[in-house]
Structures are given as structure tokens and as C-alpha cells.
Amino acid sequence: MRSLAALCLLGVAAAQPLPTLPEAPDEAPEAGVVHVALEAAALPDPTHGYVYGFNGASPGPTLRARRGDTLVVELTNRLDTPTTLHWHGLHVPFAMDGVPWMVDPVAPGETFVYQFPLEQAGTYWYHPHFDTARQVDGGLFGAVIVEDPADPTPPDQVWIADLPLEHDPSAARPEHGHGRLSDAWWINGAPTPLTWAPPAGVVQRIRLINASSTGYLALPALPGVRRIGGDQGLLAAPEAHGPWVLGPGDRADFEWRPVDPAVWASDPYSLNGGPRWGDPWPLVEVTPQGEIAPQPMIQWAFDEAAPSPDGPADLLYVLSGSDRSGQWYINGERFPEVTIHELALGDQVVIEVRNLSPTHHPFHLHGHAFEVVSVDGVPPPHRRLEDTVDLGIGQTLRVRLNATNPGDWMAHCHILPHAEEGMMTVLRVLGE
Template structure:
């Protein structure tokens, strides 16, 4: 990431300005603010003065930003079942940790505008490429038609100055994201990513919703060619939450909050854990592909690159604060040494209502049990992962993309895909255009029914996935550690 010196912290959170009941502005609200520093300062409250100047000979604490959800895209279509948005990828300078970053952004904000729709809606995205490089938009985790998937396998990217209209209807609900699928490692790292939320009318609505996007920085230099740092496993990374380092979020007693978390890092894992003096508990309600079968109270949740998780959070009057921490986690995919890093902190708002914690929300969990693994005799496709950080080469079945063998599945025939990781790095396997169920890991069934579009396969482990190939096309299947993709770890699974 190319950085330059930055003016004193001021409008660090232009695109995260507060607006609306859910603390989420729309892009037109922040767009003007982004162009006028004064507005931005006003909205982010950085004009607030303190009565005492810091002692000049003491280190000054960096000013903490306030955490808000990324601004949302404006729906240009009044029809209730159509969401029509405009999305432009363009160069954009923004600030991280006091340094100006010459990056790229969608609609001038990082993360890009959150696209919000409801299950059954049609989405129309007027995409314009204002970059000097070709790009695409891939809709991660969404079951879109192949030609809308934003990949260049059998297709062309959107050239500089070009336009493309992405349009599809979604019959799924959950937290997803979008990013380029051309030169992905570089383009995503430069700031091209955003969240897409599909609401389910059957799900209860929390009092507030907080969308947090975790990203790690220091993975890429904008001036370098892609793929020049495959050995980065273990590099020190700076983590941001919605572009801010360790921001502060204010909660109100008596409110329920739905936290939607997305890890968009190129390679870094987020091992989320919480420190709290008691209530509220942070309980997971959803993962990559929507609601879990049941409420899960886990001490920590690992988000591999591209993973998402939703949490329910019920704030009571005795809330003593909460820290969301990223436990040290090796890029090789295992707990590691080091001190936990706080991703953001939550405090009870001054003058909070004092209301008791709300009761649990009535999430429509289906309670389904995991599908039994039919056993190794039923294996339709097997992918084995190999590679080495020293060479930077990572393979699937010994092949480096694009020199691959295309495996096929029959449309509509439930199938088993086996993943064998014969390497010392974990590999979050992502399949486009489909969801899959985790049947077993090293022969053991999962603790609950896990339906994902990305699943992290630990080193030296075997994971078996159940898949209904119901979406015809040539679907990219790859590790979502993007340096590994650049190193060759991608293939094509044909559904026909």
C-alpha cells in the first residue's frame, strides 16, 4: 500500500459518518461531506475540543474514531422489489493510522457502499470503471448467474472507462460482500470491497444494526506488481474496522444490536473474542450463508479471509463495556504468538436509557442436524492443496491456475467435494455461485449444521463438503488467501 504523510487527524471517518436511526448514512449523504472537509469534521465530531492540551513532552494518544456502519448505497428505483444502485470504482485517497493511502474505492468510500436488499429482490448495479486498470465486481457468496459472477474465466473484464450492468434476483438472505475478481489480490487490498446485505422478512429486526468490515493493511504496495509477496505469511498487519484503527462504538442500554462482521483481508485471519464484565453476551446467529440452525455461544469465532458472521447482542443497563479482540492468529491458519489486538471497543452511551436488556430475538432457526457424511466411497470431486510460502506457489491437484483440469458435477445431483490440505498453511476454500454444507472434517461431523461458501481447511486436514450443484456454469473454486490465489491456487468446477 502506497502511503504518504497525512495532515493531522481530522476527517478520518468521512464515509462512516452518522446518519439515520441505524447509524448508517447513505452515500449521497456522505458524498458531499466527503468533498468538504468542514462538513466531514462536523459530522465526525472532530471539532470537539478538550479543555486541556496534552503535555508537550508526553506521547499523545491517537484520536479514536467513532465506529459506524459503512454508508449505504442509494436505491434509485422506487419499485419495492428492485434495488438499483450505481457503483463506480475509482482511485481514492484515504487515511489509515495517520497516513494517506493512495488507494482505490467504490463510490469514493472504503469500505464501499453497503448494498441492502430483501430476499426476492432484483438487484441492478450500474457499474462504471473509472480506474486505469480492468476490473470486475464479484458478488461473494451470492448465487448469481454465471455471467453476473464478475470473473474473467470465459468472460472479459470491464475495461477502463467501461460500464457493465450487473443484474440478478436473490433468493437467499445473509451478509455478503463484493470485490473485484481481476488482479484480486491487489485491487481488493487497495480498497475495492463493500458489503451486500440481503434481509429476510422472516427474521426479526434488531433495534440497531452495526456492519463491521475488518481489513488488514500492509499486505500490498499499490506500485508493485501483483503477486510479489507470497511469502507474507506471518507478516505484521495493521487491522482496521471500517477503515479505523480501534474505533469506539456506543451502545444503549435496552437495545438489541445485530452485528454483521466481514473479514475482507487478503490473507489475515480474524479470531474474534470478547472481553466483557458480564452482559451482554455476544451470540452468533449467522455465518456465510445466513442463519445458523441454532444460536451459538462460542468463546471466539475465527473469520478466515472472506468469512462473515452475524451476532446478536442484547445490551443491558449493567453493561460494563466490551472489547472485540483479534486474537493472534497465524496466517498459516492456527493460533499464534503475540498479544491480542483490539479491533474496536464498545461502551455504554452516556445518558443511556437505563433500560433492561431486551429479550432474545426470535430468530427463525431451522434446527436442522448436520447431513451425515456418506463416507469416502462417495466422493465426486477431490481437491488436494499443496504449496510452500518460500516458493510462493500454491496448487490444487498439483496444478497452477490457469493450467488446470476442469472437474464437473451434474446439475441437480447432490455431490460430495473432498478437500485435502497437504500443506502447512490453512486454506479457506471458496466456491462461487453455490453454498455447500460441511459434512466432516477429518472424519468428524461438525458440531452443528454448517452451510458456507468459504470454509477454512486446516493444515493436514481433510474436509468433505456436500453440495447441490444447482447453478450451471464454470465456477471458480479457490483459496481465499489472495496471495495463494496469485500463487496459483484456483481452479474451475463446472456444473452442467
């Protein structure tokens, strides 16, 4: 394993500054409403790693609004295939979910308007849910930041991590027949390692999104860093001890008071239970600038809530399959030939998810958040709200779901080739 000094030398030799993502302008300013326009199109020069983008770039522009606002997004499709927008982690009406299950995708040359209220603050992201692995791997994704008017407002950094398509076959590995993915992490559209030079001692909020279709980030703790947020906004209590593992689709908010130079690297992570091979991959080399500001860590509104009690499972999902077969299952079924489980609006149920396959799966549910009540029978130390949670080999997850959003909601593995090869089902919530 490389030393921190060696990683720093690698960063100095190869790094470029961490890019700042542009934010989409409000096209029609109106109190309580944010209007943005997105255009999905092929990029003119795909050799840098992305073949598609929104508004001429990948990642697409960040959409920023406040809790309680209405978001209006006009999507124009300039691709040669249909596309959609899915709002990962947001509780949107079913017709706005961007899944071509009962709503047609946006055809080439057509425009569709997504409109929905923003009910929960946090870090979210948008991406297609049509030909999903190819379009997301190709660069169609961006961040959605929903601010809470009651939260403190330190400087805010949005970092979108991804493993982009690689166009040099000698420098890439084949990935499930969906082109070739780089082995090197990119952040905000630039290859890592990257440099970041924040003012010394000034607390920053880092909003990190794993937009990769297959890759896992495993981030060790660093001095001055603690995790304050997850999939659904602020955590119940901060976490100062890593490692923090983010599977595909996962998000995490960190509070960082940078004082000393450091390198944040992603450690090797094994999905199949075997040994972890390779060296840490340096992501961001941090060099604080200027006099150290005497600023304390921020007092966030953590509620320290205890988890809800576990209970008998009302619904069981069993994950199985293998890379060898290229087929993945939930309850022995492959999408779209699946059994649709139905809940009544307002039902409160415990869902058990068992991973009987030989690899990890980040389990994602559309349209709702769920509360993790136990993993292998052990409750979390505090309440834990998620929309995407990783299951290791042989693990059993129990979550408590309040069915508050009517519609036919996808539940699937967010390793996107696994979903496209069958590991996806539908949970129907009845009601108006």
C-alpha cells in the same frame, strides 16, 4: 497477554468512534427491484491506507435489499486497469459472477450492468476478481446485505474488517509482492481500536465481514454476545462459546446485548502450526450508554437441523504448495492449467478437500453454497452451510454440494496471493 484493563486503557488513548458505512441510494425506486450505481476509481489521497474506492470511498457503499428482490448494479470503471465485481457468497448467474474466465472484465472508461435475483438472505460482500489481491488490498470492496422479511429487525451494524495497504515502509511488512499490508486491523475504513457507544441493553445485530486478503480474526466470546449467522444466513443453532475464527472472505452475524463496558480484541492466530505470538489486537471498545433496557435476546427462527450424512467422496481436491516456493496447487495443478471437473445440473456430490500444505487455507466456491458434513471425520453438531471454510494444516474437509447453478465456477483459496499463485481451479456445472 494484556489484561482487559490494559486493553481498555489502550483503547481510550488511541481510539476514534466506529464509523457507520453509507448505503447506496436506490437510483430508480421500483417495487421488488433495487438499482444502484458504483464507480471504481483511484482515491485522491491514498495516504490513509486505501488507494482505490467505490463512489469515492473505501469501503464502498453498502448495498441493501430484501430476499426476493432483483439487484441491478451499474458499474463504471474509472481505473486505469480492467476490473469486475464478484458477489461473494451470492448465487448469481454465471455471466454475473465477475470472473474473467469466459466473460470479459470491464475495461477502463466502460460501464457494465450486473443484474440478478437475490434468493438467499444473509451478509455478503462485493469485490473485484481481476488483479484481485492488488485491487482488494487497495480498497475495492463493500457489503451486500440481503434482509429476510420474516426475520426480526434489531438495530443493524455492518462492520467490514481489513488489513489495508500501508504507505509507510517502516511500519509495514512485505506481502507476496503485492505492496505492503498494515499489521493493524481497520474496520469501516478507520484504524482500530475504535469506540462504540450503543444504548445499554438494546440488542444489536453485528454483521462482520473479513475483507482482508490474508488476515485471520480470532474473536473470543463476550458476555451478551452469541453468533447467530454465518456465510449463508442464519445458523441452524446459535453459538455462545468462542473463539470464532474468520478467515479471509468469511462472514459472521452476532447478536449483542451490550450491558457492561468491554473490549473485543482479535487474538493472535497461527497459520503454520507454530506458537501464537503477540498480544490480542483491540478492535472495538464498547461503552454502553444510558439506563439498561430490559430487553431479552431475540427469538430467531433457528431450525436446529442435524447435518446431512457423510459419504464416499465423488470429487477430491488436494491443496499443496508453500510460501518458500511461492507456488500453490490444487491436485498438483496451478491455475489456469487445470483439469475442469464436470457435474450435471442437479447432481448431488460429496467433495473432499485435503490440506497437505504447511499453512491454513480458506476454501471458497463460487455460485453455490455447500454443506459441511465432516472435518477430519467428525460431523458438526448442526447443519452448517458455507461458501468459505478454513482448512488447517493436515485437515480433511468433506462437503455436500447440490449442483443447482450452471456455469464454470471458481474454487480457490481466499488468501488472495495463494489464489493468484495457482491455488484455484474450476468446477463446471453443465446445463441451461
